[in-house]
Amino acid sequence: MSSQHTAPETPEPSSQHASPAEASQVRYQERLSVAWWVWLIVLFVGGAGFVALAPISIAMGVVVGLVLVVVIAVVVQLGTPTIVLTDEDLRVGRAYIERRYVGGAEALRGDAARTARGPGLDGRAFMNFRVSIPDLCRISIVDPVDPTPYWLTATRHPDELARAINHGADQIRS
CATH class of the missing domain: 1.20.5 (Single alpha-helices involved in coiled-coils or other helix-helix interfaces)
Incomplete structure (x- = not known):
């Protein structure tokens, strides 16, 4: 089965006077359906x-x-989780984190994904693996009180997820 995926739209420059409807706009959404x-x-x-x-x-x-x-x-x-990124938060399955605590993201494919799942894995990381989805996205967590260094999630579109997260992180930092 194909995944349901919404590619991030090219966001317009953020305004300090954004309405609540604009502030919660979905930037990326993917349902991690099984193969x-x-x-x-x-x-x-x-x-x-x-x-x-x-x-x-x-x-x-x-x-x-x-x-x-x-x-x-x-x-x-x-049991099929979804990944939803808005300007306010990031949700992967039942896990939730406020957007301000999300750092940069990196797309992982092939050997890099296998290493991230195995010998390169930090046991404190949040993990969302799927046997039928080999590609991953590593999302750094910048919350000073959270011991979780990063989230590692399966995704069929790691480059698009990383781009959506990194674009939002750039806007939040500026």
């Missing part, structure tokens, strides 16, 4: 439920198979 092959696994589990009970009762096998597919699909969908 197409995960749905094949869901169907396989439903089929396995059917095969396990079909010798006893075909009807019970069908019911159990369908229930398994529906329940797992609902759980997968409910």
